[in-house]
Amino acid sequence: LNSSFFNKIGKMLDFYSQFNPSPLSIKQFLDFGMNKCESKSYVFLKKELPVRLANIMKEIALLPDNLLRTPSVGLLSNWYARSFEEVIEFEKTDPTSDNLKRFCMILSHIRDRHADVVQTMAQGIMELKDSQNIEPGMETSIQYFLDRFYMSRISIRMLINQHTLLFGEGSEHAKHIGCIEIDCDPKIVVKDAYENARWLCDQYYYGAPEIVVKEHNELERGEPINIVYVPSHLYHILFEIFKNAMRAVMETHQERGDIPPIQVIIVKGNEDICVKVSDQGGGIPRSSADQLFKYMYSTAPHPSKSDVHTVPLAGFGYGLPISRLYARYFHGDISLMSCDGYGTDAIIYMKRLSDEANELLPIFNKTSSRFYNKSTVSAGDWSNQSSLDMLNQWKLIR
Numbered sequence: 236l237n238s239s240f241f242n243k244i245g246k247m248l249d250f251y252s253q254f255n256p257s258p259l260s261i262k263q264f265l266d267f268g269m270n271k272c273e274s275k276s277y278v279f280l281k282k283e284l285p286v287r288l289a290n291i292m293k294e295i296a297l298l299p300d301n302l303l304r305t306p307s308v309g310l311l312s313n314w315y316a317r318s319f320e321e322v323i324e325f326e327k328t329d330p331t332s333d334n335l336k337r338f339c340m341i342l343s344h345i346r347d348r349h350a351d352v353v354q355t356m357a358q359g360i361m362e363l364k365d366s367q368n369i370e371p372g373m374e375t376s377i378q379y380f381l382d383r384f385y386m387s388r389i390s391i392r393m394l395i396n397q398h399t400l401l402f403g404e405g406s407e408h409a410k411h412i413g414c415i416e417i418d419c420d421p422k423i424v425v426k427d428a429y430e431n432a433r434w435l436c437d438q439y440y441y442g443a444p445e446i447v448v449k450e451h452n453e454l455e456r457g458e459p460i461n462i463v464y465v466p467s468h469l470y471h472i473l474f475e476i477f478k479n480a481m482r483a484v485m486e487t488h489q490e491r492g493d494i495p496p497i498q499v500i501i502v503k504g505n506e507d508i509c510v511k512v513s514d515q516g517g518g519i520p521r522s523s524a525d526q527l528f529k530y531m532y533s534t535a536p537h538p539s540k541s542d543v544h545t546v547p548l549a550g551f552g553y554g555l556p557i558s559r560l561y562a563r564y565f566h567g568d569i570s571l572m573s574c575d576g577y578g579t580d581a582i583i584y585m586k587r588l589s590d591e592a593n594e595l596l597p598i599f600n601k602t603s604s605r606f607y608n609k610s611t612v613s614a615g616d617w618s619n620q621s622s623l624d625m626l627n628q629w630k631l632i633r
């Protein structure tokens with residue numbers, strides 16, 4: 236990739252990174268998918284994908300040099316540059332049937348190229364940690380960057396998956412619009428995630444906690460609870476939470492006899508649909524609770540077998556931070572409430588109404604670049620911010 240390639244790309248990066256990404260709601264994904272039109276999707280994506288790619292590529296370029304220069308970050312930057320270049324080839328083209336077909340194939344190709352981005356970036360962080368030159372405050376900016384970097388990746392893969400599922404090869408699934416299920420039953424996703432986590436738990440601990448699932452529909456008393464959501468996102472979150480809960484319970488209760496069950500309650504309220512997963516795994520002290528969502532902390536080397544009183548927080552991997560991004564992606568969230576000495580409640584929040592479930596997208600601009608090095612404040616750096624909370628979201632890191 237010679238310098239003229241980067242010069243050409245550089246100008247296009249500057250151009251596309253000036254635009255803010257356009258967040259879509261689940262309702263907009265649905266309405267579009269109901270009466271789908273491939274050329275409209277093509278016209279939208281051949282602008283929106285370069286905008287989202289350029290926004291995050293500009294932010295990668297702002298990373299501290301010792302991270303930017305790791306082999307892993309070099310590799311994934313190259314993937315982004317090639318994918319950006321492949322998409323902008325379509326910039327001035329019309330939606331002919333040949334172009335539509337080629338566009339679908341390029342999108343699938345890009346999705347495959349970026350399959351290992353999460354672990355490649357995690358490897359870069361490990362390389363940085365091993366090089367021992369972590370300056371103070373760098374952890375905060377790496378946490379800020381990775382939340383935005385992985386959220387951007389979730390959003391780009393959502394756009395690619397919707398387009399290739401709606402217009403690519405492959406059969407349509409009943410009651411699905413792309414990867415969105417119209418009446419997703421959270422209880423079914425809970426059971427799926429539990430059974431798969433339980434299988435792993437049985438393999439490792441020769442036993443696993445049972446599960447007790449309850450529902451409370453405050454809106455339509457006694458009615459089953461359904462949500463318009465992306466089941467694969469909810470599954471990813473629940474699988475992670477069940478793995479943590481089972482590990483906690485099995486490492487806290489050595490005797491097979493008294494393994495307390497994991498309790499799950501699914502609640503439909505006016506604004507939120509929640510899934511609360513409660514374990515009696517001994518919990519963690521408040522002093523360590525904020526480490527659970529840290530990337531730097533989670534990239535510690537694999538924990539040695541520890542006794543249950545010193546909870547092996549490290550070695551959790553990126554599971555919880557990325558699960559929280561999946562929940563926040565459509566304006567939901569995850570919160571972990573632990574009672575040290577007893578157990579932990581993990582609460583997954585989702586928007587009940589699909590027109591409130593808007594994508595939450597990072598925006599590259601002076602605000603976000605100020606976070607990496609001081610420059611002037613202008614607009615928000617997330618696509619949901621009122622100016623006020625943008626200000627108090629700022630903590631000068633240096």
Ligand SMILES: O=S(=O)(c1ccc(O)cc1O)N1Cc2ccccc2C1
Pocket residue numbers: 475476477479480482483484486487514516517518519527543546547571573578579581
């Ligand atoms: O930190 S936790 O409270 C905990 C964290 C997240 C979660 O989803 C469930 C949890 O229970 N927990 C993890 C763990 C691992 C080994 C031994 C004891 C514990 C306690």
